[in-house]
Amino acid sequence: MSSTEVFAVLMAGGSGTRFWPASRRALPKQYLPIGTQKPLIRETFERLAGLVEPAHVLVVASRSHKKLVRALLPELPETNLLLEPVGRNTTPCIAWAASAIEQRAPASVQIVLPSDHVIHPAARFRELLATAVAAAAREELLITLGVQPSEPAMGFGYIECGEPRAGGLRTVRRFVEKPERARAEEFLRSGNFLWNAGIFVWSTAAILAALQRFAPQTLAGARKLDRAPGRAQFARLESISIDKSVMERASNVCVIPLPLEWNDVGSWNALPESSGPSAAGGGALLALESSNCIAYAPPGEVVALLGVRDLVVVHAGKVTLVCPRERAQDVRALVAAMEQRDKRFV
Amino acid sequence: MSSTEVFAVLMAGGSGTRFWPASRRALPKQYLPIGTQKPLIRETFERLAGLVEPAHVLVVASRSHKKLVRALLPELPETNLLLEPVGRNTTPCIAWAASAIEQRAPASVQIVLPSDHVIHPAARFRELLATAVAAAAREELLITLGVQPSEPAMGFGYIECGEPRAGGLRTVRRFVEKPERARAEEFLRSGNFLWNAGIFVWSTAAILAALQRFAPQTLAGARKLDRAPGRAQFARLESISIDKSVMERASNVCVIPLPLEWNDVGSWNALPESSGPSAAGGGALLALESSNCIAYAPPGEVVALLGVRDLVVVHAGKVTLVCPRERAQDVRALVAAMEQRDKRFV
Numbered sequence: 289m290s291s292t293e294v295f296a297v298l299m300a301g302g303s304g305t306r307f308w309p310a311s312r313r314a315l316p317k318q319y320l321p322i323g324t325q326k327p328l329i330r331e332t333f334e335r336l337a338g339l340v341e342p343a344h345v346l347v348v349a350s351r352s353h354k355k356l357v358r359a360l361l362p363e364l365p366e367t368n369l370l371l372e373p374v375g376r377n378t379t380p381c382i383a384w385a386a387s388a389i390e391q392r393a394p395a396s397v398q399i400v401l402p403s404d405h406v407i408h409p410a411a412r413f414r415e416l417l418a419t420a421v422a423a424a425a426r427e428e429l430l431i432t433l434g435v436q437p438s439e440p441a442m443g444f445g446y447i448e449c450g451e452p453r454a455g456g457l458r459t460v461r462r463f464v465e466k467p468e469r470a471r472a473e474e475f476l477r478s479g480n481f482l483w484n485a486g487i488f489v490w491s492t493a494a495i496l497a498a499l500q501r502f503a504p505q506t507l508a509g510a511r512k513l514d515r516a517p518g519r520a521q522f523a524r525l526e527s528i529s530i531d532k533s534v535m536e537r538a539s540n541v542c543v544i545p546l547p548l549e550w551n552d553v554g555s556w557n558a559l560p561e562s563s564g565p566s567a568a569g570g571g572a573l574l575a576l577e578s579s580n581c582i583a584y585a586p587p588g589e590v591v592a593l594l595g596v597r598d599l600v601v602v603h604a605g606k607v608t609l610v611c612p613r614e615r616a617q618d619v620r621a622l623v624a625a626m627e628q629r630d631k632r633f634v
Numbered sequence: 635m636s637s638t639e640v641f642a643v644l645m646a647g648g649s650g651t652r653f654w655p656a657s658r659r660a661l662p663k664q665y666l667p668i669g670t671q672k673p674l675i676r677e678t679f680e681r682l683a684g685l686v687e688p689a690h691v692l693v694v695a696s697r698s699h700k701k702l703v704r705a706l707l708p709e710l711p712e713t714n715l716l717l718e719p720v721g722r723n724t725t726p727c728i729a730w731a732a733s734a735i736e737q738r739a740p741a742s743v744q745i746v747l748p749s750d751h752v753i754h755p756a757a758r759f760r761e762l763l764a765t766a767v768a769a770a771a772r773e774e775l776l777i778t779l780g781v782q783p784s785e786p787a788m789g790f791g792y793i794e795c796g797e798p799r800a801g802g803l804r805t806v807r808r809f810v811e812k813p814e815r816a817r818a819e820e821f822l823r824s825g826n827f828l829w830n831a832g833i834f835v836w837s838t839a840a841i842l843a844a845l846q847r848f849a850p851q852t853l854a855g856a857r858k859l860d861r862a863p864g865r866a867q868f869a870r871l872e873s874i875s876i877d878k879s880v881m882e883r884a885s886n887v888c889v890i891p892l893p894l895e896w897n898d899v900g901s902w903n904a905l906p907e908s909s910g911p912s913a914a915g916g917g918a919l920l921a922l923e924s925s926n927c928i929a930y931a932p933p934g935e936v937v938a939l940l941g942v943r944d945l946v947v948v949h950a951g952k953v954t955l956v957c958p959r960e961r962a963q964d965v966r967a968l969v970a971a972m973e974q975r976d977k978r979f980v
Contacts, residue, residue, distance in 0.1 A: 309938065565975065574972055585954070590979055592655065592968050594957035596945070601956050608931070608949035610956055611940035622938050625920055629911065633936055 292425045293396040295492075296340040297385040300329055300349040300357065300403035301375050305623040305634075306555045306616075309607035310569060310584055313634060318404035319356045322584075323551075323559040323568045329403040330360050335410045339417055340399065346370060346388060347403070348381045351516065373519040378486075379503055379533045380525035383510035386495045397424045398495065400488040408549040416456075420489035420544050423455045430498055431457065431489040432535060434482025434543045435550045440472035443554060443617075445484040445531065447543050448475075457542040463531060482545055484531065485552070494540070503533045556582050556600040557616035567591050571603065582613060607633055638771045639742040641838075642686040643731040646675055646695040646703065646749035647721050651969040651980075652901045652962075655953035656915060656930055659980060664750035665702045668930075669897075669905040669914045675749040676706050681756045685763055686745065692716060692734060693749070694727045697862065719865040724832075725849055725879040726871035729856035732841045743770045744841065746834040754895040762802075766835035766890050769801045776844060777803065777835040778881060780828025780889040781896045786818035789900060789963075791830040791877065793889050803888040809877060828891055830877065831898070840886070849879045902928055902946040903962035913937050917949065928959060953979055 300318050307317045318329045326334070333345065342363040349357050351371040357364070370384055382400055389396055399417055407413045420431045434447045445466055450459035463484065467475065475481035490498075499507040509525045526533075535541055551558055559568050562583040567573040571585025575593040583591040585603040593601065600616050602609040611619065627634050646664050653663045664675045672680070679691065688709040695703050697717040703710070716730055728746055735742055745763055753759050766777045780793045791812055796805035809830065813821065821827035836844075845853040855871045872879075881887055897904055905914050908929040913919040917931025921939040929937040931949040939947065946962050948955040957965065973980050 309936075572976065574968060574975060576967055576971060589952040590655075590954070590972075590976075592953060592955045592972065594955070594964060594968050595961040596956055596958060599942070599956065601954060603949065603952075603954035606935040606949075607938060608936070608947060608954045609938045609940070610942055610945065610947050612942065615941040618940060621922055622920060622940050625922060626936075626938065629920060630918065630936075 292421070293344065293393045294340050294421055295344045295346065295389050295393070295396050295398045296336050297382070297389075297398055297400040298329065298332060298345060298347045298403040299378060299381055299400065300347055300353070301372050301381060302402075302404060303350065303375060305620050308619055308623045308626075309609050309633065310586075310602055310604040312605075314352070315356070316353070317553065319353065319360060321569060322553050324406060327360050328406070328553065329357070332401065332403045332405065333361055333364075335407060335413060336399070336417075339414045339421075343368070346385050348372060348385055350375065367515065369515065370513075371516045373517060373522045376522060376525050376527040378530040379499075379506055379528045380510060380522070382488075382495065382530050383499050383503065383507045383525075384513055386492055386499065387507070387511045387513075389492050390496060394492055396492045397421045398488075398490060398492055400490075402486050402552075404553055405485070405487075406549075406551040406553055407546075412548055413546075416544060416546060416548075417489065419455055420457075423457055423542070424489050424491050424494065428491065428494040428497065428540055429457075430494060430535060430538055430541045432460070432541065432543050433485045433487040433489070433546045435485045435546045435548075437476050437481065437483055440469065440476045441483065442466055442469060442472050444552070446472075446475050446481045447484050449480050449482065449543060449545075453542060457544055460541045460543050463536045482543060483550075485546060485550060486531075487546075488530070495534075498534045498538050498540075502537050503528075506533070555616040556584070556602065556619065557613045559584075569604070580613070582616075605633075638767070639690065639739045640686050640767055641690045641692065641735050641739070641742050641744045642682050643728065643735075643744055643746040644675065644678055644691060644693045644749040645724060645727055645746065646693055646699070647718050647727060648748075648750060649696060649721060651966050654965055654969045654972075655955050655979065656932075656948055656950040658951075660698070661702070662699070663899065665699065665706060667915055668899050670752060671916075673706050674752070674899065675703070678747065678749045678751065679707055679710075681753060681759060682745070682763075685760045685767075689714070692731050694718060694731055696721065713861065715861065716859075717862045719863060719868045722868060722871050722873040724876040725845075725852055725874045726856060726868070728834075728841065728876050729845050729849065729853045729871075730859055732838055732845065733853070733857045733859075735838050736842060740838055742838045743767045744834075744836060744838055746836075748832050748898075750899055751831070751833075752895075752897040752899055753892075758894055759892075762890060762892060762894075763835065765801055766803075769803055769888070770835050770837050770840065774837065774840040774843065774886055775803075776840060776881060776884055776887045778806070778887065778889050779831050779833040779835070779892045781831045781892045781894075783822050783827065783829055786815065786822045787829065788812055788815060788818050790898070792818075792821050792827045793830050795826050795828065795889060795891075799888060803890055806887045806889050809882045828889060829896075831892060831896060832877075833892075834876070835890075841880075844880045844884050844886075848883050849874075852879070901962040902930070902948065902965065903959045905930075915950070926959070928962075951979075
């Protein structure tokens with residue numbers, strides 16, 4: 289087992305609008321420091337240091353962000369960058385990366401993870417990943433990581449745990465879509481549900497076998513892709529999440545609880561309260577008689593607050609955004625309206 | 635009387651901090667469009683068009699803003715620009731301008747006015763000024779313009795009117811400092827009080843005579859100044875308002891009611907509610923489910939609001955300010971705090 293090669297696949301294809309105006313089409317959230325020192329993708333890359341060597345990290349990103357990835361991850365061999373001409377959800381992305389890794393090291397184990405989550409502490413995260421890697425090297429398992437819920441969140445999918453297995457794993461009884469409030473509270477009380485973090489560990493053989501069974505056309509298409517496929521070729525692959533295509537249907541799925549600080553950085557409201565002198569993003573925050581606000585500004589720029597509370601205030605480029613924290617997930621509506629008004633700011 | 639030469643003195647020496655972060659030390663409010671299409675000083679200049687010819691407009695401004703004045707008022711002869719090395723309130727400014735005008739046209743009438751007020755409609759304002767000019771040409775009067783109060787404002791000085799005189803003038807019973815709420819309400823009810831707008835009309839002879847009587851040292855000092863005096867020389871003049879030095883003491887003071895829309899643009903809260911698509915300052919405003927906010931952004935920049943109300947939101951340069959409208963006058967506290975933190979943003 290000590291000879292198992294470990295690969296990582298960083299999924300960076302997202303183009304979310306929920307961090308507008310800091311994030312733009314040309315600069316999605318994973319390329320920004322959002323409540324972190326470094327851009328999220330850089331933090332994710334460094335979080336794996338010691339567990340996965342840079343030569344074994346593959347990044348699947350949008351073709352339009354190639355330069356960003358190269359600049360932020362200069363250690364990454366250029367051949368490890370897979371460029372999507374269009375976003376097609378996680379199944380094509382995972383199938384493509386799996387077949388690329390198959391060509392190099394068919395006996396390897398893979399860690400597949402979003403590039404835009406915050407996880408602390410990194411050392412403990414690596415320990416848990418190492419446990420999962422060892423399990424995946426031993427058995428043909430599809431391992432997903434589940435986050436211990438801290439509140440009855442309605443914004444995440446849930447995983448109901450089944451029987452305990454060796455190595456801290458649990459079987460998975462079922463995946464549950466984002467629940468209503470009452471159900472989410474029930475899940476939290478039961479103690480048997482975890483948030484689906486979208487982080488996976490499996491052997492290359494295991495994921496290829498699962499894709500062959502549950503998404504054979506996508507796998508066949510992915511095997512034909514070079515590192516920068518054309519739009520038509522890529523768009524032919526079915527746009528579906530790996531949860532839907534494989535995880536909810538396979539019988540060899542397990543989960544490892546992740547008893548860590550985890551944040552999917554899903555909206556401005558996911559950031560901790562800003563307290564001076566620094567704003568999220570590296571700029572300055574000057575706040576007088578203000579409380580429970582989230583402030584963002586890039587280095588060299590300033591957010592100044594006087595007598596306000598519970599607000600999100602973002603100064604980014606030529607745009608200022610202000611909304612209540614509880615409305616942060618509705619920022620998309622502003623982006624949609626901006627799209628109609630002036631595309632330069634989207 | 636038709637041969638009376640009319641001069642205007644634009645007082646532009648202010649360096650207020652209440653419009654931070656749009657206004658900065660290097661760019662005070664009078665040089666910005668604040669709720670107007672053009673910079674306030676430009677609007678003030680154009681408001682006099684037809685009544686005072688550009689060659690008869692003098693501007694008293696801070697030495698450090700010379701280039702701004704030249705750029706915004708290119709019609710102004712360079713010799714009409716009096717540059718204060720340091721602010722000394724209105725008496726030295728008025729004495730200096732009066733003695734400069736005396737050298738050119740001792741028989742003239744002057745209109746002396748702040749460069750940073752908003753007055754509508756301009757044509758009606760010019761009519762009232764013409765009435766005052768005619769009265770000042772006839773008699774040795776010190777005429778002040780009084781604004782019809784629309785609310786019991788506590789931020790202005792008041793003028794109590796006395797007997798009616800010819801040409802719509804009233805004698806002045808007394809000047810009253812900024813009142814408490816109850817007194818302001820009483821003033822409003824009585825119908826006999828006007829806001830002191832700091833706009834004056836007098837003959838050059840009348841103001842020189844008054845200064846000779848009530849501020850002889852300042853007048854003597856002002857008469858020795860060239861157009862760009864040294865700091866020590868100017869600082870020797872007593873820093874005192876013309877209200878205190880002359881208007882509250884002279885017996886030939888009259889007032890003309892100004893039944894117009896007048897705004898001294900004293901704080902962000904003095905601006906009208908912003909409604910999209912334009913922010914004050916010429917930028918864009920994108921507001922969803924928001925009400926009663928004041929938004930400012932320069933051209934090419936954007937304020938985006940979602941689900942907020944009663945806020946001041948300013949995007950200016952590298953700074954965003956957010957505060958409740960009712961706290962707008964406390965922005966100075968932020969400026970003071972910023973001064974300690976990083977002078978680049980003040």
